[in-house]
Amino acid sequence: MRLIGIDTGGTFTDAVVLDQGGRTTVGKALSTPGRVDDGVLAAVGTVADSLGLTLCDLLSGTDVLAHGTTVGLNALLTRSGARVGLLTTAGFESTPAIAKASKLHHLPEADLRAPSRWRKPDLPLRRGDVAGVPERIDLTGEIIVPLDEEAARAAIARLVAAGVESIAVSLLWAPVNSRHEHRIRELVREIAPDVHVTLSSEVAARIGEYERTCTAVVDAYTAPLVASYLRRLETRLRDHGFVGDFVVMRMGGGVQPAPVARRQPVQTLRSGPAGGVSATRALGARLGHANLIATDVGGTSFDVGLVIDGAAYPARLPTIDRIPLAVPAVDIPSIGTGGGSIAWYDPALGTLRVGPQSAAARPGPACYGLGGTRPTLTDAVVVLGYVTRLGATLTLDRDAASRAIDEHVARPLGVGVIEAAEGIVQVACAQMRDLVRRTTIQRGHDPSDFVLVAYGGAGPQYVGRYAEDLGVSEVIIPALAPEFSAYGAISADLRVAEERDLRPVPLVDAGPPIGAALAELEPEVVAQLGGGQLTVRRSVGLRFYRQLQRIDLPIPAGPVDADVIEDLLARFHQGYELVVGPGSAPPDTPVEVVAVGLEAVRPIVVPAPSPRPHRRAQPVRTTPTWFRGQANDWPVYRWVALGGGQRITGPCLVESDQTTVVVYPGQALQALPGGDLRLILQETA
């Protein structure tokens, strides 16, 4: 029994290998641009080395290799995907260009107050590569204008002749009647059999043509690259003796078989952060917590995800690079506050601000010593002594960090460098805390019901600050904090989900249409997982009459009878009042069914980590560190040396090869049996 999780990031590829008995080994390799599969094999290779195995030995004994890939995301962000042609209903060719007239949402913060920089999202599609096809279906699915096949053939031929490499088809009301979209795919196959085709009714069967069209275009844009990458990687793995299941992370949570991912690559786009939330869910299951807040401090962003009642909290409409995607996704609100965020004095407000500008990887923070002169959050923790070394080949230049803070923050504010550095950490952590508050308490969730989990390379340095004042019940820093996304890939269940928007039906009449839609979906979904022992979950999307936001509720297996309907109605009112307030659900307003969803899950059993021996580790050294304006030589512990149950009090640092945990004054840390750390914010003992 062996599981491998792989996460490819911009700089590093992480591998986590779990063996029978809970032994965990991590490996890391530099990501090679353009040769992502090289990084994957190299990362797995380093694990093999440290286990004293050959790559073939390791891989041939592996049952599941789960992969979170950024190939599709990078193609989108760097605009290096396929040239896409869009076929759409004639008269509506401008749908992507009009973009619902949205010129402001998701712009960088610095552009929100600058009307001359307002602009539309940049969909990777040329205006000239959109072709209208005469046809029209109405909201009931009735064909008002039959598909003009001759015109469709001509449009396809024109796009292909113009050099289009991939085709998206998005017709009005296709989620209700997809016949024309399917016919157009047949026509493309006749004319240009090698061109990839994405149908909007397959990748995003949601009502709302702009978001559905964007999803189809992005899918078509990334499909050729993602499909060929996954094929190439799988071939190389097989060549090295791998015979297990090759599965890919989805941004909706869970993993799916590689062939399914190749068909709908849009689902792989932001799977890394979803991996972190999956890992948080699995950690919670192991430690007995159903409600968790997942927090990840990266170089340029701070991400938050929620696990509620043991399930990742879904996003209604995720966006990537301002482009809306109408697919299921784990909700991961993010702000641009990270280690690289630049700190500055704002003369207008007279305040110390952090971000929204961020130092790029080169020259990076001043402490990298690569020529950066603007102070960043990372520079602040370096000056304070919380971080004493940097990863890989970088050497740390504390003087450069100090000079940058002095010049740009301390002197304009009229304070010392240490006070300025502590201020930078305070302001940045307040921004992170605000995002956690916004995603919990302001959305009706009480933080005291939650355990906060901090991961990413930098999360353990700041969590002691940003988790303060939130009122969370507990803070956990997982043993695999720096490789948590890779761990998430193997801790996620194998999962395939489909949903269909329905034409709104009053709930009281909805039994038959719900049953029919689910009966249609179930075989499709089950087939994608290859049958076998599966858990099938069914859900229904409900809303008040004509409300646009819906609430999804699970329904039991079996016929959708009057009892099920009555129970749904009661649960819907409950859920609504939870958000809006007691007594707020208008009793006379009818409830409509607008969607059904079906998810098939095959659990992947992850072996529990072997328990730590009971022992009391001593500090390995002391290091000068500043807290509350005072410098002292505070102890440094090795994370791996901490014994199960050992409790240490702050201020102190706990180091591993990849990260440093900062235990602030007044806080304490307890090592859990599995190697995870529990941070106690208010030391009372």
Place this chain on the structure above:
Amino acid sequence: MTAPDPITLEIIRHRLAGINDEAAIMLRQVSGSQIAVEANDLNTAITTADGTVVACGDYVLCQVASLDLVTSDIIRNYSTDPGIRPGDQFMTNDPYVGTLHQPDVVVVAPVFHEGMLVAWCGSTVHQPDVGGPATGGLALDAGSIFDEPLPVPPVRIVEHDRIRRDIERGYLIRSRTPRLNALDLAGQIAANRAAVAAIQNLCRRYGTETVIAAMDHLVDAAERQLRARLRELPDGRWRHVSYLEHGTPAPDNSDVYLVRLDATKRGEELVLDFSDSSPQAPGAINAAYPALVNFTVASVLVYLCADLLWVPGAVARVVKIVSREGTVVHARWPAGVAMSTATSCQAIRVSVNACLSRMLEGSAELARLAMASCQSSGAGGGVLSGVSRSGEPFGSMTLDELTGGGGATLLFDGVDSSGSTTSPGASCANVEVNESYLPVLYLRRAELADSAGPGRQRGGVGCVIALRPHGTDEPVRVVSFAQGLQHPAAVGLDGGDPGRQSMFYAGRIEVVDDMLAGGRVEHALPLPDAAARLTGGAVHLAVTQGGGGYGDPLERDPAAVLTDVADGLVSVVGAERDYGVVLVRSGCDSGSAVGDVAGATSWTVDREATAARRRLIRSDRIGGREPAARVAHRPGRRLTNALDLVDGPGGRHIACARCAAPLSPVDGNPYLAMAVVEGPVYEAAPLPARYPGAERFVIRRLHCPSCASRIEVQVSLRSDPVVQAVAPIA
């Protein structure tokens, strides 16, 4: 109490913005209508205890920019009876108190902490219907506010955190869409409740005094910034006239209403004087004072405060708004005001826009912020209402009017189909969503070639929308906002042309098909009237306005024109007519013979023919003479992009910035010396159509009489004089 330390201040500032943003998100989640959720026709704000607006959301700026008018009314009238207490919330849709027009419903909540009033938070949502004779609240033929939805002055809708069911019923019974209104109301109340709790938490954590001091500091800082920006700009006087029409065209032009703005800047003082505007109309198109203030404050933020803090309360402290009660921009009760947002308010924004942008042009550093007008809401939109096949009444805006073009700037083209600047976060609805709410079938919604204002930087294009009834046998009533049909309304700058006019038609499909197929026969279309209905096979056609252009169109790079033609945003005919760019077919694609709009045909620029054509157009501007050569450097100090103040032997005068030709003494009117080319407005219409009354309006293109550079373009009643748009103050 002195201001909190720089770190606490920043933490509180960030938190307040987050609380306000999250309130809007909650509002959208709870609320029901496609207006609120799809179009974001809503906004949220946080004010100080005295009502100064500190935080304002990114959706429809002008809905909450002056929320202080609502809170101050409540404080003034209700402090003792019925009282203002913790857990209370007040609702109003009274445009004479503080909303823009009756469909905009405001709900505000006081924030108390430890017995002290700390702040207010509140929101506005545009409701589908709030009663009155016409569905959607917009009646073209109202004689007074008594023919419109009767406003609800502020009422205490929530007491001790419980909604008052009696008051809620009294409000909902007016509406034809009570269920949607009830959901919107629930959303507003929930959003306020969440924001109140969050601000109270902030007080608990940092102390009430600190939170209050932080809010005050934020307003002070924004005020200082705005004053500094004003000091940076040269003093001067700027004028603009916008036109509105109401009713049937009359020989004496009594149906035409003028919004006149006279803006004066001295030092760090800015006075925006609207008092010379026309007397109020009987109904519909007037703005009450709160609408004037909301739109003016929002326009000042957009057009003057780029890259500064956007704190509406600070604008109110710096900018003096002068108006006269009884005018179309400051109506006296009981004048009707229900269509203010789409009519007089648009003219207010355009006027402030034009004056402030010309002011910015006086500074070489800030000129890049000057922006031509975006679409003016106009006739591209309206309200559809009737009875569906199931017998249920429906009524809603299509929101398609939000697809007009953005204004060009010194460096960039306007953003195509991007809506208006004072509603930056608003969106048009998906066609599929509109078809779910309204029994109609869209035939087309697409960007429209040649709808943008030509310029060196062109405006953004507008859109054409065609739809017909579907799923109902009853006639569908169509109420248009009815502005911008007779003449363009989105101003160009620095010699750029105005964005093209909007269109509205409810009638025969043959007429629509002919115009959309590129027919060249001009159709005489009727002006919208209150009784317009779609029956049988009738089709509704709307065109949204393009944005204004920036700079002389003859200076546009021919390659950019070619790209626009390939993208279907400029026609081949328009390229030659508006830009002097001559295109010829290239390659041998099997394109359509017309080739008017992009498709299979590819084109290239004929460089020689283009140069010749542009030479000819230039000399035609100045009576066939050879244009004078340009000078290498500007001759004096900037007055605008095109005009300089020059000190010469004969004293200070105003000169052409390009060729140094003197135009007038410093205290004279340089516009009188310019070479005017006057043309009928309907020649610029994006589709071949003409409305009654259009013949009264002209486009005047003003050029340097010496070098033939285009300096200014004005749309005007033929009988009105050229406006002296800029005057220096010595």
